[in-house]
Amino acid sequence: MHAGIIFLLVIVGSVLFHIFTPWYWTDIASNWKGMDDTITLTFWVGGGVFVAVCLFMIYCVFRYQHKEDRRAEYKPEDKKLEKILTWATTLGVAALLAPGLIIWNQYVNVPKNAIEVDVMAWQWGWQYRLPGKDGKLGTTQVRNIADNNPFGINPDDPFGKDDIMVESDIINLENNRPVKILLRSVDVLHNWYVPQFRAKMDAVPGTVTFYWFEPNKVGEYEVLCAEYCGVGHYAMRGGVEVQDKADYEAWLGEQETFEQLSARYEKLNVDGNKLAKK
Amino acid sequence: MSDEYDNNKSYQAQSSEVMDGSTGSVNPDIDYVRPSEVGEQELYHPHSFIEKWVFCQDAKVIGVQYFLTAVFTGVVGLILSWLMRLQLGFPELAGFMTAEHYYQFVTMHGMIMVVYFLTALFLGGFGNYLIPLMVGARDMVFPYVNMLSFWMFFVAVAVLMASFFVPGGPTGAGWTLYPPQTILEGTPGAGMGILLMLISLSLFVIGFTMGGLNYMITILQARTRGMTLMRMPLTVWGIFTATVLAMLAFPALLVSAIMMTLDKVLQTSFFMPTILKAGEVLEYGGGSPILFQHLFWFFGHPEVYIVALPAFGIVSDLISVHARKNIFGYRMMVWAIVGIGALSFFVWAHHMYVSGMNPWFGFFFATTTLIIAVPTAMKVYNWILTLWRGNIRINVVMLWCLGFIVTFVNGGITGIFLGNVSVDVPLSDTYFVIAHFHMVMGIAPLMVIMGAVYHWFPLVAGKMLDEGLGKWHFWITFLGAYSIYFPMHYLGFIGVPRRYFEMYDSPYMTSAVGMNEFISIAAFIVGAAQFILIFNIIKTLKTGKKAEQNPWKANSLEWYTSTVPPEHGNFGDRLPVVHRWPYDFSVPGAKEDYIPQTTAPSEVIHTEVEKT
Numbered sequence: 001m002h003a004g005i006i007f008l009l010v011i012v013g014s015v016l017f018h019i020f021t022p023w024y025w026t027d028i029a030s031n032w033k034g035m036d037d038t039i040t041l042t043f044w045v046g047g048g049v050f051v052a053v054c055l056f057m058i059y060c061v062f063r064y065q066h067k068e069d070r071r072a073e074y075k076p077e078d079k080k081l082e083k084i085l086t087w088a089t090t091l092g093v094a095a096l097l098a099p100g101l102i103i104w105n106q107y108v109n110v111p112k113n114a115i116e117v118d119v120m121a122w123q124w125g126w127q128y129r130l131p132g133k134d135g136k137l138g139t140t141q142v143r144n145i146a147d148n149n150p151f152g153i154n155p156d157d158p159f160g161k162d163d164i165m166v167e168s169d170i171i172n173l174e175n176n177r178p179v180k181i182l183l184r185s186v187d188v189l190h191n192w193y194v195p196q197f198r199a200k201m202d203a204v205p206g207t208v209t210f211y212w213f214e215p216n217k218v219g220e221y222e223v224l225c226a227e228y229c230g231v232g233h234y235a236m237r238g239g240v241e242v243q244d245k246a247d248y249e250a251w252l253g254e255q256e257t258f259e260q261l262s263a264r265y266e267k268l269n270v271d272g273n274k275l276a277k278k
Numbered sequence: 279m280s281d282e283y284d285n286n287k288s289y290q291a292q293s294s295e296v297m298d299g300s301t302g303s304v305n306p307d308i309d310y311v312r313p314s315e316v317g318e319q320e321l322y323h324p325h326s327f328i329e330k331w332v333f334c335q336d337a338k339v340i341g342v343q344y345f346l347t348a349v350f351t352g353v354v355g356l357i358l359s360w361l362m363r364l365q366l367g368f369p370e371l372a373g374f375m376t377a378e379h380y381y382q383f384v385t386m387h388g389m390i391m392v393v394y395f396l397t398a399l400f401l402g403g404f405g406n407y408l409i410p411l412m413v414g415a416r417d418m419v420f421p422y423v424n425m426l427s428f429w430m431f432f433v434a435v436a437v438l439m440a441s442f443f444v445p446g447g448p449t450g451a452g453w454t455l456y457p458p459q460t461i462l463e464g465t466p467g468a469g470m471g472i473l474l475m476l477i478s479l480s481l482f483v484i485g486f487t488m489g490g491l492n493y494m495i496t497i498l499q500a501r502t503r504g505m506t507l508m509r510m511p512l513t514v515w516g517i518f519t520a521t522v523l524a525m526l527a528f529p530a531l532l533v534s535a536i537m538m539t540l541d542k543v544l545q546t547s548f549f550m551p552t553i554l555k556a557g558e559v560l561e562y563g564g565g566s567p568i569l570f571q572h573l574f575w576f577f578g579h580p581e582v583y584i585v586a587l588p589a590f591g592i593v594s595d596l597i598s599v600h601a602r603k604n605i606f607g608y609r610m611m612v613w614a615i616v617g618i619g620a621l622s623f624f625v626w627a628h629h630m631y632v633s634g635m636n637p638w639f640g641f642f643f644a645t646t647t648l649i650i651a652v653p654t655a656m657k658v659y660n661w662i663l664t665l666w667r668g669n670i671r672i673n674v675v676m677l678w679c680l681g682f683i684v685t686f687v688n689g690g691i692t693g694i695f696l697g698n699v700s701v702d703v704p705l706s707d708t709y710f711v712i713a714h715f716h717m718v719m720g721i722a723p724l725m726v727i728m729g730a731v732y733h734w735f736p737l738v739a740g741k742m743l744d745e746g747l748g749k750w751h752f753w754i755t756f757l758g759a760y761s762i763y764f765p766m767h768y769l770g771f772i773g774v775p776r777r778y779f780e781m782y783d784s785p786y787m788t789s790a791v792g793m794n795e796f797i798s799i800a801a802f803i804v805g806a807a808q809f810i811l812i813f814n815i816i817k818t819l820k821t822g823k824k825a826e827q828n829p830w831k832a833n834s835l836e837w838y839t840s841t842v843p844p845e846h847g848n849f850g851d852r853l854p855v856v857h858r859w860p861y862d863f864s865v866p867g868a869k870e871d872y873i874p875q876t877t878a879p880s881e882v883i884h885t886e887v888e889k890t
Contacts, residue, residue: 023768023790039695039705042701046692050687053687056666057684067669071669074865075604077607081663089651101641101644101699105641108640142553187458188458193707195704195772196773202634205553207568226708228456229459230462232464
């Protein structure tokens with residue numbers, strides 16, 4: 001009998017833990033509330049199944065404990081019951097899958113008005129680039145990367161000249177404006193992840209990946225690397241500052257374009273200064 | 279044992295055999311079993327100590343060898359997990375541990391537990407011991423290859439352990455070994471460590487292929503008379519399907535290991551794109567890191583079921599025997615095992631939703647992944663419906679089974695979160711994932727292993743393990759493991775990423791410190807509790823109660839050997855003839871509450887047997 005009681009306490013304890021837990025979602029600060037809602041739905045359905053299965057098991061442990069003079073029921077199959085259970089499970093699973101796929105469809109279709117942010121990852125840090133007045137990012141190549149060209153922008157590409165280079169591991173974003181994060185890496189896998197935004201995607205060397213979100217809460221956030229990238233993985237942090245339109249534009253005005261950056265380096269070279277490599 | 283077998287003679291012998299066994303007054307037709315189509319297997323009996331205990335060809339000894347070697351690696355993996363938990367819970371006490379060490383421990387813990395512990399234990403250990411006994415064979419069909427299989431595994435383990443002692447230490451690339459970091463500076467053990475890992479994995483696959491051929495062909499070709507496929511115990515079905523999966527999945531691991539070795543040694547670029555490191559462009563170009571992930575998970579996801587399916591099979595048998603009730607919906611259980619096995623090859627990229635692969639894959643793999651939940655759920659229903667209206671012995675074996683149901687359902691449900699593509703986005707690469715897979719493919723299969731050890735120990739050693747110690751072992755392990763992994767899901771909700779040596783003071787993670795300390799303490803206790811089992815085994819071997827034959831009153835053939843423990847050749851002079859499935863428990867009208875598989879219908883003519 002003790003066994004059933006302990007199992008029952010485990011199930012009751014699990015439910016109570018879920019209700020009273022001080023550990024739960026970090027407050028959301030983006031448009032992906034749908035992900036949280038699907039998790040909540042899955043929690044109700046899945047949690048319900050978990051509790052129901054375990055309680056049924058515990059009931060059996062109490063009710064059908066071994067007695068020498070009793071025989072178990074002999075019934076190898078019950079086609080009808082098996083059919084009902086199969087269909088009920090299929091329906092439940094479909095009900096969970098549907099919202100998941102709907103939100104995934106939103107996740108992979110970036111809104112037209114999204115501003116592109118080029119995030120470049122390396123062991124172990126982050127750099128950012130924004131399109132300039134032409135609204136287009138210049139093409140890049142890893143082999144072009146140098147002190148005077150930290151993103152490896154192709155010098156012949158006219159779209160690259162006015163790209164805005166952010167000389168910081170903190171990027172500013174405009175509140176309530178969708179952002180398309182373009183992810184690149186020069187060495188190994190990384191993942192630009194802000195828990196409050198919910199979204200994430202790996203940065204893969206050799207290709208450009210993307211995801212999008214719309215920040216909706218002004219404030220400062222910490223960026224974490226979410227894909228193991230070697231011994232400095234845990235220390236690979238960055239930052240995001242979400243600002244109102246006016247503040248954001250003021251910040252944007254202070255940033256240097258690729259053209260200005262190149263000119264500055266040329267001047268430095270003329271002055272004969274040598275810069276340490278990154 | 280090596281008599282020439284004559285088909286005609288055997289048919290006559292069989293009908294007279296039936297007359298001997300029955301009351302003599304019934305129609306022999308109902309006891310008819312098709313004669314054997316092949317002769318008896320010729321066995322090579324050992325001539326020396328070395329042939330009997332070291333280079334042995336008896337599957338039972340090979341099974342025990344596999345078991346002990348796997349348990350050794352498991353203890354190493356356990357100690358590594360203690361060191362990790364020390365760093366995470368009490369970093370001030372782990373001053374000796376650098377980030378390099380931590381990542382090496384994480385990697386070796388993962389690889390050891392998944393491949394060298396669980397896979398080897400279920401297939402090499404239980405598979406070798408139980409398959410020939412349960413299908414009524416004298417041994418595996420290729421005993422010599424079977425012996426080589428174990429020794430190849432042994433060398434693989436030796437190479438793996440050697441990597442702890444080479445310059446730079448073992449690889450710290452994470453058990454998934456994702457390139458490019460795996461073979462680049464900046465990852466611990468990117469020199470000798472990773473090479474030894476890749477060599478060890480390749481040896482493991484070669485050794486496993488030798489064993490796997492044995493398991494498959496023995497089950498398909500060497501079953502005794504009357505042992506139809508639909509009369510096999512679910513343990514055999516689970517191990518069989520898992521072996522088929524392994525034979526199809528491990529080659530993907532082998533080729534990715536070979537390609538990565540070439541990338542490392544010869545600077546080929548299978549997985550390596552143009553890379554800039556410390557200001558230098560490396561001599562790689564054009565390769566695809568995502569290709570490796572596809573290959574790895576094409577192996578890696580079936581691998582989950584290579585561990586899970588034998589556990590499903592074994593737990594079905596344990597529940598049925600100890601609930602004194604037939605397994606509910608046997609045919610559904612068999613088709614669920616086969617169906618899950620087949621589906622497991624179409625879900626691999628659910629590990630890669632945020633890997634940067636084409637995002638449209640997400641729709642396909644989320645759908646296939648959630649479809650697999652249906653046969654899995656059916657298995658769970660059938661386990662609890664087997665308990666329903668049973669006559670349940672609440673002994674140590676049953677406790678492990680109940681613990682399995684709780685942890686497996688828990689971990690299975692969190693799988694629905696992670697399989698459902700957009701829900702995976704916030705949770706992937708967090709502690710939610712760690713909690714999920716430890717619950718579902720760490721703790722749940724471990725519960726089954728423990729149950730199986732208590733269940734079959736009397737057969738292997740001829741003595742009964744101590745129930746009292748067993749209960750302590752179970753409750754500490756179950757409650758401890760549950761309190762490690764249940765709260766850990768909530769760290770994932772906060773957003774705590776996995777594979778972090780330390781968190782510093784990220785504002786939303788300070789609240790996790792208390793939980794991390796609690797989890798670490800629980801982990802130390804659960805780990806230590808496993809030594810209760812080792813103590814129990816030593817104590818039992820020295821002073822334990824002698825086991826009677828078939829102490830659990832089970833029906834399957836392994837309990838009907840000529841001696842306990844079974845000798846080489848298993849069944850004495852004559853192989854058993856099977857007349858029914860192994861789940862005839864509590865049949866109305868029968869004298870006892872069980873009817874062994876070898877009982878002829880004419881002996882139990884007045885019972886209401888439904889399924890044979």
